[in-house]
Amino acid sequence: MTTPMLETRGLTARYGDFQALYGIDTVIAPGETIAIIGANGAGKSSYLKAIAGLVRAEPGSVLFEGRPIGGLGAANVLKLGIAMVPEGRRLFASLTVEENLLIGNYGRKVAGAWSLDSIYALFPALKARRTAPSQTLSGGEQQMVAIGRALMSNPRVLLCDEISLGLAPIVIRSVYDAMPRIKQNGTSIVLVEQDIAQAMKVADRVYCFQEGRVSLVGCPAELTREQVHLAYFGH
Amino acid sequence: MLDWLGTIIQGVLLGGLYALFAAGLSLIFGIMRLVNLAHGDLIVLAAFAILALASWFGIDPLFAALFAMPAMFAAGFALQHLLLNRTLGRDLLPPLLVTFGLSIIIQNGLLEAFTADSRRLRLGAIETASIQLGGGLAIGVIPLLTLVSAIAVILLLNLLFYRTALGRAFRATADDLEIAQLMGIDHHRIYSTAMAVAMVVATIAALYLGVSANFDPTIGPARLIYAFEAVIIGGLGSLWGTLAGGIIIGVAQTVGAKINPEWQILAGHLAFLAVVLLRPRGLFPRAED
Amino acid sequence: MAEGNGKPLMEPARYRIETNTRASRLLALAGIALVLMLAALPTFAGRGLIQDLIFVFYMLALAQCWNLLAGYAGLVSVGQQAFVGLGGYLLFALTIGAGVDPIAATVLSGIIAAVFAVPTAFVVFRLRGPYFAIGSWVVAEVYRLVFAQFKQLGGGTGTSLPPSVTNEVFGIEWVKATFEVRAPAARDIITYWIALALAAGAPLLVYLVLRSRYGLALFAIRDSEATAESAGVDSFRTKLGVYVLVAAVTAMTGALIYLQKARISPDAAFSVLDWSAYVIFIVVIGGVGTIEGPIAGVIVFYALQRYLADFGTWYLIFLGALAIVTMLFAPKGIWGYVAQRYHVALFPLRRRLVRR
Numbered sequence: 001m002t003t004p005m006l007e008t009r010g011l012t013a014r015y016g017d018f019q020a021l022y023g024i025d026t027v028i029a030p031g032e033t034i035a036i037i038g039a040n041g042a043g044k045s046s047y048l049k050a051i052a053g054l055v056r057a058e059p060g061s062v063l064f065e066g067r068p069i070g071g072l073g074a075a076n077v078l079k080l081g082i083a084m085v086p087e088g089r090r091l092f093a094s095l096t097v098e099e100n101l102l103i104g105n106y107g108r109k110v111a112g113a114w115s116l117d118s119i120y121a122l123f124p125a126l127k128a129r130r131t132a133p134s135q136t137l138s139g140g141e142q143q144m145v146a147i148g149r150a151l152m153s154n155p156r157v158l159l160c161d162e163i164s165l166g167l168a169p170i171v172i173r174s175v176y177d178a179m180p181r182i183k184q185n186g187t188s189i190v191l192v193e194q195d196i197a198q199a200m201k202v203a204d205r206v207y208c209f210q211e212g213r214v215s216l217v218g219c220p221a222e223l224t225r226e227q228v229h230l231a232y233f234g235h
Numbered sequence: 236m237l238d239w240l241g242t243i244i245q246g247v248l249l250g251g252l253y254a255l256f257a258a259g260l261s262l263i264f265g266i267m268r269l270v271n272l273a274h275g276d277l278i279v280l281a282a283f284a285i286l287a288l289a290s291w292f293g294i295d296p297l298f299a300a301l302f303a304m305p306a307m308f309a310a311g312f313a314l315q316h317l318l319l320n321r322t323l324g325r326d327l328l329p330p331l332l333v334t335f336g337l338s339i340i341i342q343n344g345l346l347e348a349f350t351a352d353s354r355r356l357r358l359g360a361i362e363t364a365s366i367q368l369g370g371g372l373a374i375g376v377i378p379l380l381t382l383v384s385a386i387a388v389i390l391l392l393n394l395l396f397y398r399t400a401l402g403r404a405f406r407a408t409a410d411d412l413e414i415a416q417l418m419g420i421d422h423h424r425i426y427s428t429a430m431a432v433a434m435v436v437a438t439i440a441a442l443y444l445g446v447s448a449n450f451d452p453t454i455g456p457a458r459l460i461y462a463f464e465a466v467i468i469g470g471l472g473s474l475w476g477t478l479a480g481g482i483i484i485g486v487a488q489t490v491g492a493k494i495n496p497e498w499q500i501l502a503g504h505l506a507f508l509a510v511v512l513l514r515p516r517g518l519f520p521r522a523e524d
Numbered sequence: 525m526a527e528g529n530g531k532p533l534m535e536p537a538r539y540r541i542e543t544n545t546r547a548s549r550l551l552a553l554a555g556i557a558l559v560l561m562l563a564a565l566p567t568f569a570g571r572g573l574i575q576d577l578i579f580v581f582y583m584l585a586l587a588q589c590w591n592l593l594a595g596y597a598g599l600v601s602v603g604q605q606a607f608v609g610l611g612g613y614l615l616f617a618l619t620i621g622a623g624v625d626p627i628a629a630t631v632l633s634g635i636i637a638a639v640f641a642v643p644t645a646f647v648v649f650r651l652r653g654p655y656f657a658i659g660s661w662v663v664a665e666v667y668r669l670v671f672a673q674f675k676q677l678g679g680g681t682g683t684s685l686p687p688s689v690t691n692e693v694f695g696i697e698w699v700k701a702t703f704e705v706r707a708p709a710a711r712d713i714i715t716y717w718i719a720l721a722l723a724a725g726a727p728l729l730v731y732l733v734l735r736s737r738y739g740l741a742l743f744a745i746r747d748s749e750a751t752a753e754s755a756g757v758d759s760f761r762t763k764l765g766v767y768v769l770v771a772a773v774t775a776m777t778g779a780l781i782y783l784q785k786a787r788i789s790p791d792a793a794f795s796v797l798d799w800s801a802y803v804i805f806i807v808v809i810g811g812v813g814t815i816e817g818p819i820a821g822v823i824v825f826y827a828l829q830r831y832l833a834d835f836g837t838w839y840l841i842f843l844g845a846l847a848i849v850t851m852l853f854a855p856k857g858i859w860g861y862v863a864q865r866y867h868v869a870l871f872p873l874r875r876r877l878v879r880r
Contacts, residue, residue: 054413078419086417092410094472094521095403103407106400107419153419270654322851327600327653329851332808335801336847343837343844456796460665463658501669504662508647511659515650 005030005188006051006082006157007063011070013046013055020046022212028157033179033189035203035220037196039232042209044192045087048159051190052084053077064157078107083155087162087192089146091134098130100145104152112154113185119148122178140171147178157188164195172198196228210234241372242493243486248374250465250485251382252447254478255440256458257465258388259433265472265521266409266429267323269330273338275459277434280341281307281441282450286354296356300442304435311434315427323426338455345452356445381443385481388436389474395432396474405429409472409521464507470517479518483510539877548872559724566703566713574716578784580826581716581723585777586799587806587818588726589770594804595813596734596742597766598749600653602800603660606644606667607771609793610637611778613671616788619689621676626693630718630779637775641768649763661796668794682789690786715784722777727815729773731871734815738762739873805843809850811857815871820859 006028013021020043028034036044049055050070051062057070064080072080083104091100101116120127123144129137134145143163150158164172172195179202182189193199200206200220208216208231216223216231260274271277281303288299318337322329364376396402408415408425415422444450444458464484469476484503491502510518566574586608594600614633618624624632644663651659672680691707699710733739741762744752749759778799782788792798802825810821828846832839854861863869 052417054417074413074416075419075421078417084417086414090411090414092407092414094406094410099403099406102400103403103415103418103420106404106407107421149418264654268654270657318848318852322855326855327657328594328804328808328812329855331600331657332804332847333851335804336844336851339844339847340841343840346837347841460658460661464662467655467658497673498669501666504666504669507662508659508666511655512647512650515652515655 002030003066004028004063005032005065006190007066008047008051009061009063011047011050011057011061013043013050013057015046015055020212021050024209024212024214026207026214028188028190030156030188031183031186032204033183033191033202035199035206036190036192036209037194037199037206037228037232038209038215041211043212044209045161046212047209048084048161048190048192051077052082052159054084075107078153078155081108081110081153081156082159083150083153083157084159085143085146085150085161085163087165089139089142091137091142091145091149093133093135095134096131097126097134097137097145100134101126101148101152104149105154108153108155110154114151114154116152119151122181123148138171139167140175143167143171143175144178147175147182151182155187157190158182160189160191162192162194164193164198176202196232208232237370237372239490239493242489244368244372244374245378246486246489247482248378248382248485249489250478250482251378251385252440252443252481253461253465253484254385254481255381255388255436255443257462257469257477257481258385258392258474259436259440260462261466261469261472261474261477262392262429262433262436264466266405267426269319269323270327270334272331272334272459273341273455274334274437274462275455275457276338276341276345277311277455278437278441278444278458279450279452279455280345281434281438282356282445283345283349283354283452285356285438285441285445286349289356296358296442296445300438303441304438307434307438308431311437312427312431314434315430316423319430320423320426342452342455349452351451351453353449353451354445355449356442358446362446377443377447381447384439384443385478388439389478392432392436392474401428461503464503468507468510468517470514470520472521473517473519476517476519545869545872547868548870551870559720562720563717566716571709571712574712575784576826576830578712578716578719579829580822581719582777582781583803583806583825584818584822585719585722585726586774586803587810587822588730588815589774589777590803591807591812591815591818592730592733593766593770595807595817596730596739596746597763598746599763599767600657601648601660602657602796602804603648603662603664604770604774604803605794605796605799606660606664607637607641607774608778608781608799609664609667609671609790610640611775611780612782612788612793613674613677614775615779615782616677616683616685619685620683626689626783627714627718628694630776630783633779634772634776638768638772641771642764644771645764645767649760649767661800664794664796664800668790671794672790678789680790682787682792684788685783685786712784715780718780718783722773722780726773727819727871729769730815731873733766733769734873738765742766805847807857809847809857811859811861811863814857814859814863814869815873816863816869817857817859820862821857824858 004027008024008026011021011024024047036047038044046055050057053072053074053076059068059070062070064082069077069080092103095103101119125141126144129141163175176198191199191203203220205219206223207214208228210231216227256278260271263269263271284303284306285296285299288302289296322333361376365373366376367373396405404420404425407418408420408422412422461484465477465480468480468483483506487506488499488503492499590604611633614636615629618629618632619626648656648659648663677683690711693711693714695714696707696710699713700707703713741757744755744757745759745762753759782793806821806825807818809824811817828843832842
């Protein structure tokens with residue numbers, strides 16, 4: 001049994017007095033794509049943030065290739081090879097499109113499949129707007145920049161937080177069209193998604209969260225709608 | 236008419252000096268939102284460092300300044316790394332009080348080391364040299380050099396900000412600290428580097444301060460308020476805005492002085508308030524705030 | 525919820541909001557006793573102690589005011605010296621120029637300053653956060669420079685209160701007779717009582733404001749202005765109200781300060797160091813955002829001034845270092861640290877829902 005690329009064991013997360021996660025166990029194999037679904041407030045974003053180092057976690061509760069990385073802090077987690085596409089895109093407002101991409105490998109310069117050229121090949125629309133201020137782009141284009149920015153560090157694990165949020169269905173499709181190319185490089189992907197249909201299409205396995213706990217695990221092909229509904233809503 | 240032109244030109248040149256004071260502050264405030272109440276005193280500290288180096292080694296203040304710059308770079312880095320990084324956060328008050336404490340320590344430390352005597356940096360004949368513009372107008376070489384230096388410093392800083400990876404990191408950290416960390420940026424290191432650069436700029440400002448006027452350990456706070464006014468008028472994150480701000484204050488002061496010498500400083504403050512009433516975020520603010 | 529026949533299912537519970545604790549009631553009695561004792565102090569205290577206490581009292585009043593403004597309303601001002609100086613100059617103008625009795629002039633200064641505070645607020649409220657801090661400092665400088673232009677009040681060098689004013693304070697004859705002292709000491713005693721009134725009144729005023737609905741609005745604004753506004757709080761008017769109130773009390777304190785000093789100059793009256801920096805130091809070292817904090821802070825500051833001021837520059841270096849060290853290790857100040865550790869509150873402000 002190979003060491004999982006990423007694993008969480010009993011992951012808990014707190015915001016002050018509020019507890020968002022109550023002991024999450026998940027496993028992601030190398031090259032696997034996992035989808036995390038669940039209602040608002042179920043803890044999906046907190047889960048990603050805890051892995052990415054934006055939220056404090058116990059050292060042993062997050063393991064990267066078997067090594068404990070909980071509590072290391074976001075900058076160090078990136079350096080190890082885990083990159084995040086944050087919720088709401090969060091592009092840097094005073095940087096252009098190209099500068100936003102370039103900042104993606106400021107903290108981790110590793111040779112690999114992803115560079116400015118290959119990202120422009122993945123998202124041709126961005127090349128035309130490379131010198132535009134990031135805030136002038138449409139939602140879909142901004143999402144592409146955010147994904148490209150994360151890819152620039154040639155991560156081993158890509159965390160995507162609600163990349164379909166606020167986008168029209170046709171735009172969501174064009175964003176997700178990039179997924180196969182990303183998967184091709186053997187990158188593990190963790191997708192937090194509200195759009196269940198889209199998530200099920202690309203994922204190898206699905207976890208469902210409900211009120212801070214894992215309520216369902218399985219392969220999309222094997223799960224029934226009733227199972228998912230029950231796991232999602234709790235009734 | 237020509238008289239007024241002369242006044243305005245003097246104001247623009249004065250603005251260059253204020254812009255030099257303000258440039259370092261603009262950098263720090265823009266990147267880490269730090270209200271550094273000790274900035275004026277740090278400039279005075281640099282001036283005394285130049286004075287000390289010049290007299291110990293018997294060299295020209297210009298060369299002394301060149302040697303002082305790396306020392307101030309290191310001092311700024313250390314100051315941010317050891318002290319100021321620990322007080323930065325969401326609250327406005329802790330950094331305010333810490334930099335106030337720093338200001339008091341620097342002023343009184345300098346008083347102990349150098350006494351309250353007025354000092355001057357001597358550059359020789361160039362101090363009184365002037366250029367004739369025709370029509371009876373003349374401008375001093377030093378004030379002109381000050382403005383030219385201010386423009387040069389701002390050009391170089393903009394080069395740093397817009398053409399280097401470090402500059403991108405500065406801007407990203409200023410825009411969104413959380414996401415900058417997600418990019419692997421060590422924000423504490425960025426802040427320390429920014430403070431170090433700001434101290435180099437402060438050293439240049441100190442050279443011109445010391446050459447153009449008498450200085451003593453207690454003049455820091457007065458210079459500080461002009462620097463802040465220039466930064467605020469200019470707008471958060473805009474170095475050219477800071478230059479514009481400095482020039483506006485400078486011109487307001489010289490015009491005010493021409494009407495009534497007692498009104499010089501008041502005129503500067505009133506100009507600041509006027510701009511700020513019309514544009515609370517300054518003339519050229521960054522997109523986000 | 526009503527049943528079919530219109531009768532309610534259960535009795536609606538009755539609640540009320542309670543803020544007092546038993547400890548606070550006892551402390552209130554102790555507080556009143558303390559104030560009475562302090563009022564009687566001139567009967568046995570020497571002039572030196574009285575003057576020291578005047579200093580403590582007016583710094584406490586200034587600190588409470590600044591704390592209300594910055595700690596509760598979130599308006600971090602570095603320009604309150606504008607109102608200290610304004611109060612001082614109004615006192616001089618009213619007593620010398622209009623022959624008003626100094627005690628009445630002190631109160632009038634507060635009222636007139638409140639009028640000045642309104643347009644001042646409209647200017648400074650355009651700015652936020654650090655911009656507001658610097659802007660308030662600039663406004664204070666404008667006040668200073670403008671007052672330096674008034675030759676009738678001494679211009680840049682300032683002026684003194686003539687004996688016709690200092691010897692004619694209301695009640696001075698009674699004090700001279702009762703305490704068997706001469707005019708200067710008698711004036712000090714009257715000043716002492718005014719200062720005591722301000723020092724006791726300021727925390728009380730702050731406490732009453734915070735306990736009122738006004739105070740709830742302030743807490744809401746402090747937590748999140750946008751949310752407060754969406755809940756119906758008029759944040760501009762609330763902040764304006766606090767600003768004007770604080771300006772009035774600060775100006776009255778300023779009037780008192782310069783009544784005691786009997787000499788005023790623009791640089792002294794509008795000094796950013798004496799009336800802002802030291803006040804901020806007192807509040808933050810004591811504990812910003814608490815009523816008890818400034819009390820602790822002023823005691824510490826007085827002790828430092830009294831015993832260490834002779835060391836000149838080294839004392840000031842120590843003061844600066846103390847500010848830095850406190851912010852690094854106890855950012856909530858002395859009282860903040862104590863309150864957190866031992867869960868006490870002398871002026872309880874938490875509203876509890878209590879069943880009747």
